[in-house]
Amino acid sequence: MCRWIAYSGTPVLLSQVLLEPAHSLIDQSLHSRMGVETTNGDGFGIGWYAQDTADTPAIVRDVGPAWNNRNLREVAQHVRSDLFFAHIRAATGTAVQQSNCHPFRSGRWMWMHNGMINGFRLLRRDLALAVDPALYPDIEGSTDSELMFFLALTFGLPEDPPGAVARMAGLVERTGHAHGVRHPLQMTVAVADGERMWAFRYSSEGRSRSLYFSTRVDTLRALHPATEFLRDISDETRLVVSEPLGDLPGAWNEVPENSYGVIQPGNDVIGPFRPDVHVGSVRG
């Protein structure tokens, strides 16, 4: 449905990751190879943490295609960040409007999603009712993705990201089943707080959308000693992407089915992901 990219590591110009690589995200907006749709032209967004305003990420989103958007190029070529997201959208019925573009933000947190809640029209009201009433008034758009974010916030995202996402996924599963939807959830999700980022790959049917993480930079450097870019970035630099960028052999590894990873200072971690169906109520 969509494509996304998440970067964490040595501060770089956004354009070094978003525009310059072969098969870059901007290129994917016109010619995705692995997406359900080859064209992702229904809006885009970027979110980045700036060093001295890190209390909240900057979010720039627009409703046109990424490939012809000049402001996106300008910002990407002049803004440097050590942790940023980018997302291109292929709408599946919901309105093409800024509030339906990713990333979504709440305070320090940002969120983006590829996939869908199957039967969303059937489930939307019940899921919305499960959102913390104090958060409900902040819902601006009409997507499943935004609602998934609000549910994760409701279920404790800032305290326990994997747990909150698991509870959100569990609620979607149970609500879907209550409405007779066989495979309610299909998702790859990225979430960040400015220090760390988490990536999730999950689907009810066990056939999730593609997701890749980049190989450790020191390993890549050994494999490709002549590649200049690798010399300029720290060992800790990591990308998570819907589709591989560039053409460096050995650079990309598939995120395993139904698992999640944490990109953080120190060692990154990868582990299994399972919806938590024991929390929250299902109305239906």
Place this chain on the structure above:
Amino acid sequence: MCRWIAYSGTPVLLSQVLLEPAHSLIDQSLHSRMGVETTNGDGFGIGWYAQDTADTPAIVRDVGPAWNNRNLREVAQHVRSDLFFAHIRAATGTAVQQSNCHPFRSGRWMWMHNGMINGFRLLRRDLALAVDPALYPDIEGSTDSELMFFLALTFGLPEDPPGAVARMAGLVERTGHAHGVRHPLQMTVAVADGERMWAFRYSSEGRSRSLYFSTRVDTLRALHPATEFLRDISDETRLVVSEPLGDLPGAWNEVPENSYGVIQPGNDVIGPFRPDVHVGSVRG
């Protein structure tokens, strides 16, 4: 907050009403005299019934100002209709997006609003929960105005427009009071089904936004025998507007406080409007 105009009568080019009069609606988008805001530049919309596709009105909306929108001029100068709405928006916090622009539509029905639900952030969830679950998934935007429309649909708009609007207003009053809001509702609303249109003027505090209806055409014709435009339109032609257009003495009459009118084939009717607080439930 906003300005609107509703026309019913002899088929005319939309531009004859929207663009050509002195102090036209387009002019009001830059220089409103009677609105809370002088500038209404946060989007606009028009809705019209076409003779041979009258099963549903056409709705054209955009997020920029009306005064510089070329497509609006093009459509207005080339489309003829016997019943149409136009609306210019001054946003008060909610997103500037197409789905927050008026008119809203459901089947044959269209709806537009000027005013606000006070304390809307407090009341939004409770009001949304009162929407018919079968309609809830169609909510696309984040305004009080769209929600008022969905509540009126929930409460029987197609069968009994004044009753449905009264029940909607009653629910807003009760929900507001339950949350400690003193004067929950401020509204002028227009609604149409392609044959008839209804206009409502109401506010909790009894100081409603301005609303005017045009004098009977035969009376005006007697007053202004030299005015050519009046010779070309039927006696039944009627406008309802937030602010008077043009400068024809005797042309405009204030809609009384807390009342509503019906513009229809045969005699138009005007009557008192009171919220109906006996129906619907209030959660809070």
Place this chain on the structure above:
Amino acid sequence: MCRWIAYSGTPVLLSQVLLEPAHSLIDQSLHSRMGVETTNGDGFGIGWYAQDTADTPAIVRDVGPAWNNRNLREVAQHVRSDLFFAHIRAATGTAVQQSNCHPFRSGRWMWMHNGMINGFRLLRRDLALAVDPALYPDIEGSTDSELMFFLALTFGLPEDPPGAVARMAGLVERTGHAHGVRHPLQMTVAVADGERMWAFRYSSEGRSRSLYFSTRVDTLRALHPATEFLRDISDETRLVVSEPLGDLPGAWNEVPENSYGVIQPGNDVIGPFRPDVHVGSVRG
């Protein structure tokens, strides 16, 4: 680079031609089969003549993709016309802005184009200087297509459309050659005045972009007696398109290389097209 469609005949809702057929123009905006680009998402436009405002066509253009534009659908589903154009754009370097979208208009005339002037940056100034100084101030955009229209107007479009287009093409050829461009022009062009429309297929190298015209309706009706749509439209109804719509065998015929056609009341005409290089001056 782009795709277009021109309709002349029995008044129909625009949507019957633009939205409903298999492989419609809107579908081509996402999935063109015969275009140089499969995606035409850099803006669109429609232009139509309305029966009682036929002094000038209505032009509605926007910078986003056609496939997700709601206003386009609304207008197409509620406006009827007997002569209309539609165009979807794939930009090749020039800005994505309304003034670069087709159709272009001057008085009763409208114009749209698929193709390009090769080496346009080299030739642009010389071509602009050849525009009638009285028309020059009306140039709003930066495309070759708009400039071709202004040159055709300069060279007598209203009096002699094929001659004016031939003189425009001749000037482009000569100016291109003066700047060392081997194959200066590649074009399919449609132009109309509200009564008739002309279509041109030409390229310097003799390998022009695809262009098709529809078979006579009476012939098609004999071939497909069960096809209801064919019973409702007049024998004179004709479409010219970049790519065939629908899947009716026998419905489409290729416009021959380097030729043009006239769709008009009475018999349509097709003839050879050759640039006229004897008129106008070339600066360089």
Place this chain on the structure above:
Amino acid sequence: MCRWIAYSGTPVLLSQVLLEPAHSLIDQSLHSRMGVETTNGDGFGIGWYAQDTADTPAIVRDVGPAWNNRNLREVAQHVRSDLFFAHIRAATGTAVQQSNCHPFRSGRWMWMHNGMINGFRLLRRDLALAVDPALYPDIEGSTDSELMFFLALTFGLPEDPPGAVARMAGLVERTGHAHGVRHPLQMTVAVADGERMWAFRYSSEGRSRSLYFSTRVDTLRALHPATEFLRDISDETRLVVSEPLGDLPGAWNEVPENSYGVIQPGNDVIGPFRPDVHVGSVRG
């Protein structure tokens, strides 16, 4: 017609200058006090130099009003710069499109303008012909402002900014007079190269649009020892604005009629400005 602001000095978040002051530029987009138009809602732009990409400024422009644009707020609240421009537009006939929004850019240089060339439609072609043919293909929009920039570039802007602007103004004066325009030019212009910035105030009739520069920071600090913001910025910090911001007594000084200033490392300079009519040719 428009309003603008230019900042040079201690690196600040753009929002500290654009959003936070009383009567900020964003506020002026809705409620200008000194402009010809009170509403400047026909597009906006910002341009800034980033420390490590200072070869070229970033330019972000959009066609909607500044007051409701979220991307503008996001960028302003997360980007820091020591030299930046911002501009809000009130169109006077030309198209509302990104390429007509200020600032304009060429390499390291950026340019913005308030005012107009009187009789621009009469003069446009002659002025365009005077643009260096190598630069002509880069013209993207249809404004007098962009053309003034291209003329200044043609006349040596990078080598001698005041001289180039004087020659541009001289050409406009002579071309205007050749076409019978009495007072051809009305302008306040800002131009920068990343190190220095220049501001010009001039009109043919000697009644130029308003322009102000800020008082030396050390003087202001002595006047207002309690004002915290003044303690955080260097003595060299300077603003030039169409209308005063904030409400600090003594902070603003009118740029004298027909003069220009240079904001640069070391002492700033102010001097008389006179069009240079001895250079360039006038066709007409």
